Amino acid sequence: MLDENPVYLHGLAGLSPAVPAIPAGTPGAAPTADDKTVVLRAILPDGVAPGSGRDSLDLPEKPVRITLEICNFDTVAKTGTVTVAGDGTAEPSDPVTVPAMGRAAVALTVTPKIADGGCRGELVFGGTFNGRPASRLVIPLFLAGRVGDFCRDVPMPAMLEPGSWSHHSSGSMTVAAVPEEKAVKFTVEFPDGVDRWAFPAYKLQLPQESLAGAAGIAFEIRRLTPGRIVFSRVNARWDGRFTGEGFEPPETEWQERRVLFHSGFEPERIKELEIGFNPAEKSFGWMIRNIRVFYTR
Incomplete structure (x- = not known):
């Protein structure tokens, strides 16, 4: 009985195939009339x-x-x-x-x-x-x-609760509320000799926070520490899959970032969102507030 396991046949040496194998092709550029010079x-x-x-x-x-x-x-x-x-x-x-x-x-x-x-x-x-x-x-x-002309924003107040975020980083992360700023603050200290990344994850409260039909996410953000930021990204995870989109690194003043989900996102299946960074410095901190998911009207 044949199944997924390999089967070995012996005593077949010297046989010639009734139909010769198709020769391997040689890849080549498609013909074009364009002047590539x-x-x-x-x-x-x-x-x-x-x-x-x-x-x-x-x-x-x-x-x-x-x-x-x-x-x-x-x-x-x-x-x-x-x-x-x-x-x-x-x-x-x-x-x-x-x-x-x-x-x-x-x-x-x-x-x-x-x-x-x-x-x-x-x-x-x-x-x-x-x-x-x-x-x-x-x-x-x-x-x-x-x-903003063709989208409606839906606030995500639970994303401003420190306990809603997992401490997903290669360092030691703290998350705290900042009531006077109506914001949540993230700080991280990295040990020596590690790849520095900090992407705290928010697990959506499904089904009430389903992102089905969402076009993207918007938020206000500012950094608390100087230094170079290698990457700034919003990531999404679902069923073992992962994708993300970059955004302009934050400044020390409050600024809005609006990140549009590209075609690789499947909003109706997203279970977790990450908003984070690959900083170059050993110490890094930022605050975020006014988080909204936006939908096409």
């Missing part, structure tokens, strides 16, 4: 920066001047124009010639055009040089200023 790089203007996870761009909903550096890795000069597609518009650039193994730059006035009710999109920069399309540069967009 022309590469675009965006140079952002002052006041425009990547999002907290450095995986998207938060643009104001008005024209923005973006400079495109064009690099030519071919041994012949290339002449062409740069265009914008996706969720943005701009007039095509004037023709520009890029010397062999050289670079040139053009500036485009780009206006984000994400549909009403949405906050995510992408800018797609491309162009044609010497009659061939250049490799595209795709920049994801996340217009953080729009999030």
Whole structure:
């Protein structure tokens, strides 16, 4: 009887297969007409920066001047124009010639055009040089200023109770209430020679705190100690699975952070949330308050 255990057959040496094995293939690049020797790089203007996870761009909903550096890795000069597609518009650039193994730059006035009710999109920069399309540069967009326009916030008061948080860190953590700030305070001391992380976990009170349909989490936060922060993240856990999203490291003054759940989150299945850090210092502390889960209207 065959089951999940291996079975060994003896005395079959010298047999030839009736159907020869299929030869192993050789992986290769898919054919393309794009000119991969022309590469675009965006140079952002002052006041425009990547999002907290450095995986998207938060643009104001008005024209923005973006400079495109064009690099030519071919041994012949290339002449062409740069265009914008996706969720943005701009007039095509004037023709520009890029010397062999050289670079040139053009500036485009780009206006984000994400549909009403949405906050995510992408800018797609491309162009044609010497009659061939250049490799595209795709920049994801996340217009953080729009999030509050189409979401409703639901407070999570139990997350301000110190006893609701597990002391999940590689050091010695304390959690305390700060009534005068309407906040909860976390402090951690790390021993020598450890990877420093502090991600206190809040176990959702299900079913009343189910995150089904949630779009993200918002909170006010400030740090209590100076020093470098390597990572700042909101993590979610459920049924042995784990995912997370970064946010901008806190300052010493109260500031709001709004973290949108990406497609890897399954809000209806989340059982625990972590809000924490990988600090570089041996001592680290922060406070958090006004925690809300937000939903699309």
